Amino acid sequence: MQQNELTQKMTRLNQDAEARTTMLITMQGNCVVSVGDLSYLNVPAISALVAGMFSATQEVARLVGEDHFSILLQQGEKRNIHISLIDNTIMLLIIFDDVMTMGKVRYVARKALRDIADAYSYTKVDKQVDGEKFKEFAISLIDSIFDEK
Amino acid sequence: MLMPYMNHSAREISFKIVYYGAAMSGKTTNLLHIHKVLSDDVKGEVVMLDTEEERTLFFDFFPIYLGTIEGFKLRFNIYTVPGQVIYEASRKLIVNGADAIVFVVDSQPSRLNDNFQSWQSLMTNLELCNVDAGQVPIVLQYNKRDLEPRIEIGTIERALGLNGIPVFESSATRGIGVVDTLKKVSIMMIERFSTANLK
Numbered sequence: 001m002q003q004n005e006l007t008q009k010m011t012r013l014n015q016d017a018e019a020r021t022t023m024l025i026t027m028q029g030n031c032v033v034s035v036g037d038l039s040y041l042n043v044p045a046i047s048a049l050v051a052g053m054f055s056a057t058q059e060v061a062r063l064v065g066e067d068h069f070s071i072l073l074q075q076g077e078k079r080n081i082h083i084s085l086i087d088n089t090i091m092l093l094i095i096f097d098d099v100m101t102m103g104k105v106r107y108v109a110r111k112a113l114r115d116i117a118d119a120y121s122y123t124k125v126d127k128q129v130d131g132e133k134f135k136e137f138a139i140s141l142i143d144s145i146f147d148e149k
Numbered sequence: 150m151l152m153p154y155m156n157h158s159a160r161e162i163s164f165k166i167v168y169y170g171a172a173m174s175g176k177t178t179n180l181l182h183i184h185k186v187l188s189d190d191v192k193g194e195v196v197m198l199d200t201e202e203e204r205t206l207f208f209d210f211f212p213i214y215l216g217t218i219e220g221f222k223l224r225f226n227i228y229t230v231p232g233q234v235i236y237e238a239s240r241k242l243i244v245n246g247a248d249a250i251v252f253v254v255d256s257q258p259s260r261l262n263d264n265f266q267s268w269q270s271l272m273t274n275l276e277l278c279n280v281d282a283g284q285v286p287i288v289l290q291y292n293k294r295d296l297e298p299r300i301e302i303g304t305i306e307r308a309l310g311l312n313g314i315p316v317f318e319s320s321a322t323r324g325i326g327v328v329d330t331l332k333k334v335s336i337m338m339i340e341r342f343s344t345a346n347l348k
Contacts, residue, residue, distance in 0.1 A: 028246030029210075055242035134339075135339055
């Protein structure tokens with residue numbers, strides 16, 4: 001239920017910002033939620049790359065005497081991205097087409113950050129899996145994929 | 150504690166496996182061989198961030214989709230770190246959140262010190278990420294075994310006091326020992342995770 005709430009908030013943000021795609025990505029490069037148009041996106045790849053890019057930027061921040069940069073903007077010919085740090089573990093990525101809406105994107109993102117952070121915090125309670133059962137199935141999958149390669 | 154990423158929305162459990170080692174030890178060659186031999190339905194696209202000299206600048210990455218367990222899709226994200234000494238910041242961010250590590254050793258005697266230096270960097274980065282090195286499954290892969298001269302198996306373990314660490318011999322360019330290494334570290338990782346989650 002809490003995950004649905006997070007997805008709903010993200011969907012609303014995506015609409016309010018008139019964005020193409022909005023994603024929540026962990027600093028380890030995993031996508032938590034992605035909403036909007038995903039048809040053109042390689043989600044695992046962009047999650048890994050954005051996390052890497054953001055971490056590199058944090059290193060740049062450190063080198064110039066900042067604790068961190070909380071917002072990253074990338075402007076392109078047809079698409080633009082806005083990344084904002086939510087806490088030290090997740091980032092909000094907004095992909096939008098019209099550069100003229102940059103101000104709107106920033107405003108909507110800033111306004112929604114706290115709300116999304118709260119919704120996200122509820123989803124972090126991990127379900128325990130049955131360790132023995134998981135191990136048995138996972139090793140069987142590993143065998144089937146890697147054997148005789 | 151080993152903690153893979155669980156996405157309840159996508160019903161997915163992701164583990165991060167990192168190839169670590171000195172520059173030119175064969176980390177990217179390992180990754181590319183694995184990608185080559187896996188069937189299309191279980192692998193994603195390779196992302197490579199290289200310099201013009203084909204040296205890894207940031208990281209190489211691709212996902213392996215293993216299948217579904219109790220409604221959760223199981224995914225391994227395979228990463229390499231850049232080996233060159235100057236890219237310490239990149240290595241730190243890739244090591245962050247690693248669930249298992251393959252340490253690729255360059256078997257050429259002239260690279261012995263580079264291997265030691267890289268191991269030291271791995272230990273430092275794990276510490277910076279608040280990870281107890283003893284809690285992360287690590288496998289040692291002696292690569293470039295097709296080249297002469299080469300260091301003896303045991304050289305690294307003896308020098309670094311790594312008693313009992315699993316060791317593999319490989320020639321990543323020929324695809325020998327590469328999949329065996331990944332399979333071993335994958336099983337160790339799953340066993341560690343399962344033990345931590347025993348009900």
